[in-house]
Amino acid sequence: MQAYRASLLRFDAAGQPVFDEDGLLVVGPDAAGRQRVLDAGAHAAVAARHPGVAVMHWPGRILAPGFVDMHIHFPQTDIIGAPSEGLLPWLENYTFPAESRFAVQAHAAAVAEIFFDELLRNGVTTSLTFATSHPQSVQAFFEAAQRRRLRMITGKVLQDRHSPDGVRDQTEQSLIDTESLIRQWHSVDRLGYAITPRFAPTSTDAQLRGAGELAAKYPDTWIHSHVAENKDEVKWARELFPGARSYLDVYAGFGLMRERAVYAHCIHFDDDDRRLMRDTGTASAVSPTSNLFLGSGFFDFEGADRIGCAYGLASDVGGGTSFSPFSTMMAAYYVGREGQTKPGISIPPSQLWWRHTAGAARALGLDGVIGNLQPGCEADFLVIDPKATPLLARKTSLANNLEELLFAMIVLGDDRLIERTVISQALP
Numbered sequence: 169m170q171a172y173r174a175s176l177l178r179f180d181a182a183g184q185p186v187f188d189e190d191g192l193l194v195v196g197p198d199a200a201g202r203q204r205v206l207d208a209g210a211h212a213a214v215a216a217r218h219p220g221v222a223v224m225h226w227p228g229r230i231l232a233p234g235f236v237d238m239h240i241h242f243p244q245t246d247i248i249g250a251p252s253e254g255l256l257p258w259l260e261n262y263t264f265p266a267e268s269r270f271a272v273q274a275h276a277a278a279v280a281e282i283f284f285d286e287l288l289r290n291g292v293t294t295s296l297t298f299a300t301s302h303p304q305s306v307q308a309f310f311e312a313a314q315r316r317r318l319r320m321i322t323g324k325v326l327q328d329r330h331s332p333d334g335v336r337d338q339t340e341q342s343l344i345d346t347e348s349l350i351r352q353w354h355s356v357d358r359l360g361y362a363i364t365p366r367f368a369p370t371s372t373d374a375q376l377r378g379a380g381e382l383a384a385k386y387p388d389t390w391i392h393s394h395v396a397e398n399k400d401e402v403k404w405a406r407e408l409f410p411g412a413r414s415y416l417d418v419y420a421g422f423g424l425m426r427e428r429a430v431y432a433h434c435i436h437f438d439d440d441d442r443r444l445m446r447d448t449g450t451a452s453a454v455s456p457t458s459n460l461f462l463g464s465g466f467f468d469f470e471g472a473d474r475i476g477c478a479y480g481l482a483s484d485v486g487g488g489t490s491f492s493p494f495s496t497m498m499a500a501y502y503v504g505r506e507g508q509t510k511p512g513i514s515i516p517p518s519q520l521w522w523r524h525t526a527g528a529a530r531a532l533g534l535d536g537v538i539g540n541l542q543p544g545c546e547a548d549f550l551v552i553d554p555k556a557t558p559l560l561a562r563k564t565s566l567a568n569n570l571e572e573l574l575f576a577m578i579v580l581g582d583d584r585l586i587e588r589t590v591i592s593q594a595l596p
Contacts, residue, residue: 234293
């Protein structure tokens with residue numbers, strides 16, 4: 169066992185923050201040798217329950233759960249910040265040319281290393297991640313994640329039509345490759361597989377049907393795709409699938425909505441779509457920096473909360489403009505204030521933080537596994553320095569309560585806040 173003393177942030181079952189100014193986090197191995205949280209709380213109480221345990225003291229620091237990014241593209245690391253008129257031109261001019269290079273595994277492996285370096289530097293310890301249509305990209309991602317002992321999820325992209333040479337795959341082979349990769353990597357160490365149609369317009373009915381059959385055959389895998397991000401895309405989906413009630417309903421018709429299914433964006437929805445998400449246990453990955461950057465629209469937080477849809481926050485790099493969860497949370501706050509169909513809402517800072525940690529874990533079906541520092545959780549955590557810059561030091565010292573402290577870090581924070589990212593299987 170090892171104990172860590174500092175201020176301690178975690179969340180209760182209702183998603184409310186629990187904060188100990190002088191806290192103690194105790195971790196130790198489970199039967200499989202994986203480090204988990206054994207105890208957490210006020211130092212005086214927890215220390216009394218674990219006499220003699222070695223303690224590492226980080227005065228002035230905050231221990232917090234590692235962030236969970238619900239939607240990100242590792243092959244788009246090199247095109248972050250590429251200018252474009254909107255989603256579809258951005259895909260054509262930047263995304264597909266960049267992704268075609270991932271047919272070469274050495275290139276995919278090199279980008280994977282940079283990608284994981286950036287995630288960890290920014291405090292992201294788990295992500296649901298797009299690869300490319302090339303199996304080599306998935307192999308490179310999983311090999312790098314396994315070596316770093318990370319809990320990561322990805323899958324081969326399925327796109328057998330309306331895609332250029334270099335990224336378009338073949339229907340039958342794409343499904344054979346997907347099943348082979350599931351059998352090779354799913355649930356190995358801390359890795360998970362996501363069945364990944366790019367989005368409905370780039371898959372034939374046969375490919376979507378095959379993806380749904382695989383999702384039924386392997387029910388503990390994830391499903392990962394995009395929906396209703398851009399009005400032009402919605403119009404295109406309506407033309408391609410005239411029998412579906414809505415763009416989202418296309419996926420339902422192919423058996424691609426269930427628990428552990430995650431759809432990025434979910435902007436141009438009505439309440440029937442939201443009820444379909446809720447009733448099938450499907451979750452939304454809210455990607456505000458990407459939506460603002462590409463001019464796609466605004467996620468309706470009020471509608472999702474009113475209907476009761478699961479959702480969490482995501483960077484969506486490279487359409488998203490930053491690996492930093494602080495940038496994502498700040499953008500979500502802007503969208504909540506300015507981009508609602510009903511009068512804007514002010515999302516509490518602790519809820520923004522929860523949506524990027526324990527709330528995102530819950531939306532992924534990993535509640536109690538990651539994203540929190542309650543007993544039983546895997547011990548992925550951050551050492552945060554709230555005085556990382558002169559302005560942060562001044563502002564956080566003036567905070568009167570936890571919400572003010574968290575908001576100061578959201579507004580002013582970046583990777584400099586993350587003094588250390590600690591991974592469950594690689595504890596010091």
